[in-house]
Amino acid sequence: MIKTDILIIGAGPTGLFAVFEAGLLQLKCHLIDSLPMPGGQCAEIYPKKPIYDIPSHPEILAGDLVKNLEQQIAPFQPGYTLGESAISIEKTAENAFIVTTDKGTQHQAPVVAIAGGLGTFEPRKPPLKNLAFFEDKGVSYIIKEPEMYRDKNVVIAGGGDSALDWTIFLENVAASVTLIHRRNEFRGALDSVEKVQHLKNEGRIQLITPAEVTALEGDAKLSSISVDKQGEILKIDCDHFIPLFGLTPKLGPIANWGLEIEKNAIKVDNTLDYQTNIPGIYAIGDVNTYPGKLKLILCGFHEATLMCQSAFKKIYPEKRNVLKYTTVSGVSGFDGSQKQAAKSTIKAIE
Amino acid sequence: MSQDITIYLTDREGKIHTLIAPTDMQMNLMEICKAYELPVEGTCGGMAMCASCQCYVESDHTLAERSEDEEAMLSEAFYVEANSRLGCQIQMTKAIDGLKIRLAPSE
Numbered sequence: 542m543i544k545t546d547i548l549i550i551g552a553g554p555t556g557l558f559a560v561f562e563a564g565l566l567q568l569k570c571h572l573i574d575s576l577p578m579p580g581g582q583c584a585e586i587y588p589k590k591p592i593y594d595i596p597s598h599p600e601i602l603a604g605d606l607v608k609n610l611e612q613q614i615a616p617f618q619p620g621y622t623l624g625e626s627a628i629s630i631e632k633t634a635e636n637a638f639i640v641t642t643d644k645g646t647q648h649q650a651p652v653v654a655i656a657g658g659l660g661t662f663e664p665r666k667p668p669l670k671n672l673a674f675f676e677d678k679g680v681s682y683i684i685k686e687p688e689m690y691r692d693k694n695v696v697i698a699g700g701g702d703s704a705l706d707w708t709i710f711l712e713n714v715a716a717s718v719t720l721i722h723r724r725n726e727f728r729g730a731l732d733s734v735e736k737v738q739h740l741k742n743e744g745r746i747q748l749i750t751p752a753e754v755t756a757l758e759g760d761a762k763l764s765s766i767s768v769d770k771q772g773e774i775l776k777i778d779c780d781h782f783i784p785l786f787g788l789t790p791k792l793g794p795i796a797n798w799g800l801e802i803e804k805n806a807i808k809v810d811n812t813l814d815y816q817t818n819i820p821g822i823y824a825i826g827d828v829n830t831y832p833g834k835l836k837l838i839l840c841g842f843h844e845a846t847l848m849c850q851s852a853f854k855k856i857y858p859e860k861r862n863v864l865k866y867t868t869v870s871g872v873s874g875f876d877g878s879q880k881q882a883a884k885s886t887i888k889a890i891e
Numbered sequence: 892m893s894q895d896i897t898i899y900l901t902d903r904e905g906k907i908h909t910l911i912a913p914t915d916m917q918m919n920l921m922e923i924c925k926a927y928e929l930p931v932e933g934t935c936g937g938m939a940m941c942a943s944c945q946c947y948v949e950s951d952h953t954l955a956e957r958s959e960d961e962e963a964m965l966s967e968a969f970y971v972e973a974n975s976r977l978g979c980q981i982q983m984t985k986a987i988d989g990l991k992i993r994l995a996p997s998e
Contacts, residue, residue: 668996701967728966789941
């Protein structure tokens, strides 16, 4: 069981910054995120896009914003459970919460802050009949165990980096790899596009474009797919079909935690501390809603700060606390690091 | 106001909405839909990086051509038709006054 002071669900900018504000109050944090890396949407959807409305950054790439935040919070040694989704929450007799992920990892904390953005990133699934039936019977959306595809016939669909990268990787493993995309152009790293071109030229993979998978066939498991290539229907025998169309966020299991939900977001008390209808559970950043809510990173930072002050009072009701300024108190990391403004030099003029 | 144009939008239940859109606020169709609280997510915020604002153009207005980004996203979107566009890439201008659109199914 992982134990911490504030358990943060969602490692996007808001969740990351909460670690800093908590750290100033000597509170430890642990973050859970369904993605394999911190950063949320900034890392998954638009790492290379510039953001222009972060105070004091006239322009910053989303990916750099995440990197800076990671650096800023490093002294407070946050724990991470990455690549796992928080699915259930329960309250203990001691008024703590236990949050369990889809992989069974358990976390305990007196305060939970949901900073889940638009939700858990899930694979985008093409609208094919029988798709759900063939899941784990030949259809998969994420490649967890490449050995599973050894000497098998694999079909990949998609036009982005993951489709290209896995085509290149699985060509060495699978008996055959077929890549199908709706058009001839691929949106991916130039290097990957060229590698796939090379594999195609050498006849080591089959490339079918512009084409679309229209049907899945098989009895107990997938045995073939149908492809529409500009009106011509091709049938391709295969053991595996891997649609790689990116990820999309869904609010997911959090919607069933007994929290008050409005318009796909969690209602919070914005007059005080962004607490939900369940005392001890807060919601900050894009995941919450209140009158006048704006889904902006800068608003998430503000909400994270107020949440931490309230969490401190909840965890240490007997302790008195006043807001301290980092310019005065500096930053004392849990790793023993110390940041402090340089002392003024005083020297007499004789 | 003279700056405003009218957009006719058919939602996923077949209901037609008349949307009054300003042309002087640098707004796109996805944003107009959100302003009218229509069920358009606009997940990526308007960067042509998701397809949650996909719609079909049902009038013969000439729209600005699809950018490379929009083309790429539509090639990975679902329920795509020849008249598919991403709402976030349709800017509100005088030229599209009276535009008729229909929301694509949500994924």
